[in-house]
């Protein structure tokens with residue numbers, strides 16, 4: 718996508734008009750070079766409620782029709798990873814559709830994939846597509862994380878030796894946020910080996926949220942030699958505060974040769990001698 722000069726605008730479009738899409742649309746209050754021009758949802762009632770709320774008149778119930786007619790510079794893909802009623806996988810087909818239409822850039826919600834099969838399809842697409850896909854995760858720009866990441870990048874904890882990360886919600890729900898956070902502390906190094914265990918099958922269909930095991934724990938080796946321990950779900954994910962809910966317990970603990978930083982959703986600590 719060519720860079721835009723001062724005064725010009727990206728034309729953007731939204732696929733999905735559910736709860737999360739409201740956050741995306743609302744963020745346009747702060748966007749100077751983008752205009753949300755069109756929306757699409759197969760559920761006409763949702764489409765029209767959303768369109769009325771955000772003052773968008775170009776409305777579609779079919780993605781192909783929207784992409785054909787509107788030719789947006791940026792597409793927001795704000796759907797669940799599966800169709801809740803049938804468990805049909807949605808991410809790859811929708812990303813492929815955007816790619817086939819030559820959409821220059823797409824913002825996609827987490828979780829990108831929910832199992833090995835759709836991950837492989839998406840990794841294959843990544844090799845051939847010209848569309849730039851970005852994933853919307855919530856912790857990367859958290860102000861305290863930015864500060865702690867600066868400590869790590871500037872060597873205040875020495876050389877990274879080990880990372881411990883967890884969430885008490887399931888891997889398919891908030892695991893992606895925590896894994897992205899781990900990567901962001903180590904220059905987006907790729908994992909090369911995983912030895913893990915899962916337990917609990919009650920969420921394997923999508924009735925209670927995104928499909929996936931209830932509990933997961935693993936040792937992960939990254940390409941830069943860093944070892945990471947991860948745990949998701951209430952059996953292994955640490956309590957990071959006395960919040961009785963599951964969502965407020967995301968955390969990452971980076972141990973270095975000279976000190977550590979420990980970010981938690983609602984608190985933090987560090988030793989940077």
Ligand SMILES: NC(=O)c1ccc[n+]([C@@H]2O[C@H](COP(=O)([O-])OP(=O)(O)OC[C@H]3O[C@@H](n4cnc5c(N)ncnc54)[C@H](O)[C@@H]3O)[C@@H](O)[C@H]2O)c1
Nearest residue numbers: 733734735736737738758759760795796797826827853855
């Ligand atoms: N990044 C974050 O912090 C964060 C926060 C909340 C939710 N999310 C994620 O956002 C995603 C969406 O969440 P939600 O609660 O808005 O989901 P939702 O299911 O309520 O809404 C999705 C909408 O997309 C529509 N849709 C799906 N496939 C379609 C298709 N092919 N064509 C037209 N319309 C289609 C559905 O009809 C539905 O209205 C989820 O993956 C969720 O995990 C992320």
